[in-house]
Amino acid sequence: MQAVVLVSGGMDSATLLYYVVQTLGYDEVYGLSYAYGQKHDREVVMAKWQCEQLAAVKDWRLVDVSVLGDLTRGASALTDRGIEVPELAALAEDELSQPPTYVPNRNMILLSLAAAYSESRGCRTVFYGAQAQDEYGYWDCTVDFLERLNQALSLNRRHAVQIQAPFMTMRKVDELRIGQELGVDYAHTWSCYRGGEKACGNCPACVERLKAFAEFGTVDPVEYE
């Protein structure tokens, strides 16, 4: 069974990779990562490492989509060095539905590239690790969004690719439980949105991650400032 798996290098996608191979039994997996000008490009190193741990992963590919950073310059704290990544606690109520770390239409772009790659390779399925955050959210990480994107992709007359996000309705702590059972090494994942040496512990990504580890009752192996 063939599939393309989007691997960002964060907790969600590392868990997904193991889940697709070990739980779902896919034995020919193509890992795909993106460099889109994100400040936290360390995650890409982790993505590669995770792919190298599994024999079922036949290929890992890093795709340069820095064009995304160029086209959205000034519009996101994730790609613009002039905009600071906020602390989760500092976000106003009305920012939670679309925080400054949102990159305009990012997921549609990354998923449509993955679908093109999948179609070109003859794969029917793209897996991606979207997970509904507890505290905030993005419109392009919702079940509705994925459903509508799949409805568009299903119109393909020859080789319709579908995107699956098995963790979409799970909480991060449930994902962590799955990953621990499957032996994911979370020391080799990166979540922090800031570009520092160690994880900051305060940005939205760090807060969500630390919360999941606390709830699960274990220590996050990643170093924090």
Place this chain on the structure above:
Amino acid sequence: MQAVVLVSGGMDSATLLYYVVQTLGYDEVYGLSYAYGQKHDREVVMAKWQCEQLAAVKDWRLVDVSVLGDLTRGASALTDRGIEVPELAALAEDELSQPPTYVPNRNMILLSLAAAYSESRGCRTVFYGAQAQDEYGYWDCTVDFLERLNQALSLNRRHAVQIQAPFMTMRKVDELRIGQELGVDYAHTWSCYRGGEKACGNCPACVERLKAFAEFGTVDPVEYE
């Protein structure tokens, strides 16, 4: 009124540009063109030229999406130098629904990038020049496809961009009629899929174009082999 207009440099998008500015009255237009490793990259020069003719076009931008060519290597005659662009007459019946010139998921990728650019600039509308060919077709050039993509984009919580393709249900000859009335200079457009000095006259794009000019009863100003 602000809008992003996708300008490929072909007949359809040149006509669209004039239509958006002169007929619909948009006075702040951002032209967007793509270099995606297509053999017929001469069209990009034409796209720039067309944008320079209208004062309402405030900016023209060429975006390098050669990543699309990389990801779909071997899967399309439009981007792979090892695959020949076929003559329209040589296409088998079952190839007409998805000819070898089809690039996997190209339009979803290009439109989602345009939507990201539009959102970043604060524009609500992206215009693109899809037109239903008479003789063959692509699933990602249909009314259904656009509708489903717009349904996905409409989920955006802050700034939903919508894509409009006013020529989608028109025939090429109807477009030509509109363009002639608006003063489009078709000598500065490029349609041929092959990378030659002159247009070939036999590829699917040339055949459709020549047919439209013949039906309209005028001579195509572009030079043919």
